[in-house]
Amino acid sequence: MTHTTCSHSAADIAVSVRDLRVTLGGQQVLRGVNIHLHRGQLVALIGPNGSGKTTLLRAMVGLQKPDSGDVRLFGESNLKKALPRVGYVPQRLALDRSFILSVREFLALRLRETQHWFWHRHRDTDDRLRAAMAELGAESLLDRPIAALSGGQLQRVLIVFALLKQPDLQLLDEPTAGVDSPGEESFYDLIGEVHRRHKLTVVLVSHDLSMVYRHASWVYALNGVVCCEGTPEHVMSADSLKEAYGLNVTPYQHHGHSHGPGGGTVQ
Amino acid sequence: MNIFSDIEPFMLRAFAVAVVMGPLCALLGVFVTARRMAFFSDTIAHGALAGIALGFLLGFEDPTWPMVLFSLLVAAAILWLKEHTDLLTDTIMALLLSGSVAFGIIVLSMLKNKRGELHRYLFGDILSVGPDDVWLAVVLCAAIGAWLFTKLSPLALLTASEDLAHVCGVRTRWLNYAFVLVLTVVVSLSIRLLGIILVTSLVVIPPAAARNLARNLRQQIILSLVIGLFGGAAGTVASYHWDIPCGPAIVMACIAVFIGSLLVSKLWLNRPTTA
Ligand SMILES: Nc1ncnc2c1ncn2[C@@H]1O[C@H](COP(=O)(O)OP(=O)(O)OP(=O)(O)O)[C@@H](O)[C@H]1O
Ligand SMILES: [Mg+2]
Numbered sequence: 001m002t003h004t005t006c007s008h009s010a011a012d013i014a015v016s017v018r019d020l021r022v023t024l025g026g027q028q029v030l031r032g033v034n035i036h037l038h039r040g041q042l043v044a045l046i047g048p049n050g051s052g053k054t055t056l057l058r059a060m061v062g063l064q065k066p067d068s069g070d071v072r073l074f075g076e077s078n079l080k081k082a083l084p085r086v087g088y089v090p091q092r093l094a095l096d097r098s099f100i101l102s103v104r105e106f107l108a109l110r111l112r113e114t115q116h117w118f119w120h121r122h123r124d125t126d127d128r129l130r131a132a133m134a135e136l137g138a139e140s141l142l143d144r145p146i147a148a149l150s151g152g153q154l155q156r157v158l159i160v161f162a163l164l165k166q167p168d169l170q171l172l173d174e175p176t177a178g179v180d181s182p183g184e185e186s187f188y189d190l191i192g193e194v195h196r197r198h199k200l201t202v203v204l205v206s207h208d209l210s211m212v213y214r215h216a217s218w219v220y221a222l223n224g225v226v227c228c229e230g231t232p233e234h235v236m237s238a239d240s241l242k243e244a245y246g247l248n249v250t251p252y253q254h255h256g257h258s259h260g261p262g263g264g265t266v267q
Numbered sequence: 268m269n270i271f272s273d274i275e276p277f278m279l280r281a282f283a284v285a286v287v288m289g290p291l292c293a294l295l296g297v298f299v300t301a302r303r304m305a306f307f308s309d310t311i312a313h314g315a316l317a318g319i320a321l322g323f324l325l326g327f328e329d330p331t332w333p334m335v336l337f338s339l340l341v342a343a344a345i346l347w348l349k350e351h352t353d354l355l356t357d358t359i360m361a362l363l364l365s366g367s368v369a370f371g372i373i374v375l376s377m378l379k380n381k382r383g384e385l386h387r388y389l390f391g392d393i394l395s396v397g398p399d400d401v402w403l404a405v406v407l408c409a410a411i412g413a414w415l416f417t418k419l420s421p422l423a424l425l426t427a428s429e430d431l432a433h434v435c436g437v438r439t440r441w442l443n444y445a446f447v448l449v450l451t452v453v454v455s456l457s458i459r460l461l462g463i464i465l466v467t468s469l470v471v472i473p474p475a476a477a478r479n480l481a482r483n484l485r486q487q488i489i490l491s492l493v494i495g496l497f498g499g500a501a502g503t504v505a506s507y508h509w510d511i512p513c514g515p516a517i518v519m520a521c522i523a524v525f526i527g528s529l530l531v532s533k534l535w536l537n538r539p540t541t542a
Binding site: 058061062063080083084086087088090093094095096098099100101102104105106109110143145146161 | 300301302303420423424426427428430431433434435436478481482483484485487
């Protein structure tokens with residue numbers, strides 16, 4: 001279960017989680033999780049509802065205080081210092097509908113050079129934001145109030161927000177939940193492209209095993225602990241899935257095209 | 268300046284305080300309303316009454332500092348109870364609001380020579396704005412206003428989502444407390460002008476009116492500042508002109524703008540509601 005096959009140096013480690021334990025509402029949600037990611041990996045995190053995927057991601061960015069254990073991003077245990085290199089798409093964003101922040105303003109808040117966005121609207125920033133939104137086919141949303149977007153539209157904006165500063169590590173918690181299939185396609189294309197261009201490390205939480213199968217290079221199956229890790233082929237075998245989900249799931253079939261894996265998708 | 272020469276000095280002082288407090292409350296109000304803290308602001312305003320009464324009880328001639336301190340105490344109590352009990356925030360605030368008012372009224376009624384003060388603090392009294400108050404207001408407003416402007420981006424992000432703000436490097440806990448601190452100080456200092464009962468309106472009405480007309484946060488902030496300035500100025504002038512109480516005059520000026528903005532947005536801009 002360790003990366004004995006990989007010969008990376010310590011400087012290449014993007015994420016290292018050691019024996020992470022988290023209790024929420026009296027329930028041990030994470031019971032000693034160990035995860036080590038090298039830079040440039042595109043890793044999927046799967047597991048049934050309530051298995052602690054969101055909690056793990058929140059702990060990685062310091063939103064969830066662990067009972068014990070150690071989280072390091074790029075070798076840095078002071079997570080605050082590593083955060084400028086991290087992009088995060090939360091699973092749920094409850095926006096207050098009375099807040100009138102526009103999509104353009106929201107995205108500009110992400111860019112350091114527009115700290116004074118209140119006074120200026122830089123042409124450069126505008127171009128950059130439009131280009132970023134266009135990659136997900138969402139440039140028409142720029143002047144809409146962010147609280148008035150549909151679920152999938154908001155999700156697209158959140159993805160753009162996370163990618164905007166070209167971070168080295170992307171933590172994506174079901175980023176395409178509620179996004180239509182063309183949107184999902186362009187999201188995976190975009191992630192794939194950024195991933196190749198920069199040495200981007202991606203942690204992707206998803207229930208869509210066909211997408212995981214197609215795009216991830218390594219898969220962690222979580223259920224309070226990491227019950228299984230390995231290549232998609234390995235983890236998505238019947239035994240592994242059964243161990244993670246605790247029920248019989250038809251294993252994902254590799255052959256044929258990847259849509260509609262028939263029972264391979266666990267909701 | 269001879270147009271000012273025949274205006275009473277107390278009137279000028281009230282005007283000066285109103286035109287700095289108005290925009291400052293309005294700017295704070297943009298975030299107060301978006302973060303649903305209007306009732307919070309009302310609670311700390313009412314908490315001030317207990318502070319005023321305590322101040323008199325302890326022999327202060329001018330209870331400004333006890334008032335500010337007690338409001339801060341109430342704010343801290345709200346935050347503490349919110350974190351350490353399962354009570355709903357509404358419940359906590361209603362409890363502290365009525366508790367402070369009851370305590371304040373009992374103490375004031377025991378202090379025979381201070382009974383008249385109740386009315387003055389409940390409804391505001393421009394006569395009580397002294398030259399020192401003007402300086403205090405101007406210096407504080409300048410400092411707080413400057414701080415707010417440097418924190419507009421983090422505050423906007425915090426209002427949108429605390430989690431995202433954290434990941435973007437905003438020290439969310441610290442900023443939350445700083446915002447409450449600033450709000451408490453500004454609200455309790457505005458009590459002189461508007462009174463405990465009306466002070467929240469200066470925080471709530473200008474951003475609400477601006478919200479009717481704005482398309483984005485930037486516009487809402489600018490409009491809110493302008494409306495706060497107008498409300499403060501028009502209210503004090505009207506109060507002088509028609510010899511009506513100053514606080515209510517400021518509130519009515521803001522309400523007039525609000526009604527105007529509502530009509531414009533419904534009839535003219537035909538803006539679909541998102542709220
Ligand atoms: N704030 C909280 N208080 C109490 N319990 C919580 C809290 N947040 C999460 N939990 C519990 O922790 C467990 C793990 O939750 P988590 O959100 O990490 O699951 P998940 O794997 O992301 O699930 P999903 O697939 O539904 O998103 C769940 O049992 C949940 O009930
Ligand atoms: Mg989740």
